[in-house]
Amino acid sequence: MALPTMISATQLQAMIDQPDLVILDSRFYLTDHDKGRELYEVGHIPSALFVDLHHQLAGPETALSGRHPLPSPETFSSTLSQLGVGPSTQVIVYDDMGGAIASRAWWMLVQQGIEVSVLDGGLPAWQAAGFMVEAGVNEATKSDQRIEVSYPWLISEDDVAANFEADRFQLLDARAEDRFQGENETMDPVAGHIPGAMNRPFSRNLNEKGEMKTPSLLLEEWTQLLEHVEQPIVYYCGSGVTACHNVLAMNYAGLEAKHVYVGSWSQWAKRMHRKLSEC
Incomplete structure (x- = not known):
């Protein structure tokens, strides 16, 4: 059975005030690991939280691993809790590279049984639709319902x-x-x-x-x-x-x-x- 996948900017705008919605900004640049967070602070979709590919969606690289190994299940479970993601949370994740980065977050989340979609076209599509962005840093409300993480895929x-x-x-x-x-x-x-x-x-x-x-x-x-x-x-x-x-x-x-x-x-x-x- 095919998995849930994409959401449009218009669809996200219509649900942005919905309870139990977590929006994740996953912008990342291989040649500058700080750039994604810096751009997030300059402007992001309202209420979005920043999630870092290098530190939150990956564990430390070792001599035997690839560049972005998965974090341990315990570590990722803690990350999800800190981001306010629980079993009943709906998650929308976006980037500015056509989903190239957001898809990693989507893949990690969807196999936990979390309802998650990627914003089609990412932040550029959101802005092209005329929707507002906000600056600064949003603080997550920690979820008290911890997800038991595994990586069956x-x-x-x-x-x-x-x-x-x-x-x-x-x-x-x-x-x-x-x-x-x-x-x-x-x-x-x-x-x-x-x-x-x-x-x-x-x-x-x-x-x-x-x-x-x-x-x-x-x-x-x-x-x-x-x-x-x-x-x-x-x-x-x-x-x-x-x-x-x-x-x-x-x-x-x-x-x-x-x-x-x-x-x-x-x-x-x-x-x-x-x-x-x-x-």
Whole structure:
């Protein structure tokens, strides 16, 4: 069954004063980790709280992990409580990159059974609709109903390694084609992609305005791409973030998608680098 996915700016405006609604601003920039919070303080959707990809939607990077490993279930449960998210909360999450960052928050939340949607087009769509923004910092009201967090849709490095023989799933990479092909790698120690993976850059899910393509168009494109694939799909990218955008797009198209290899290429490249160093 497809998961809940997108909400429009007009729909959000109509429900913005609704009780038990939490709006999360997830803007993040890989080359400047402070920029998202700084822009949030300059202007954000009214009542929105800032959520930090690097510190709240990810745990610390280690020598063996990818760049954005999942936080421990206990840590993320505490984060949700601090953000005021409980079992009956409705969450809307947005960014300014067509959902590239917001989709990671969506994926982490929706598998907890939380009702969560991504704002289609993000903050630019909100402002283009003529809706107001506010400056400053909003303080969350802590939820006293703690969510017991688990990550049933997480695929591990060991799962990926075992799949070369088990052949239980098909990997699909959300990075740009040049990175997938190993032609432009500036972040990870080894260029290329996991053997056998297919490529669907997450940007292809968006139209020229940075909004999701229509469900019917996405359904057509994804069906054509996966026409000859018989196994379930496991999604990955550079660090387990934009892979979630492909999961979001699939569900928006009415197709089932859940599983993400969160370590992604940033973890697999470390694995390849270790093996090359041993030679």
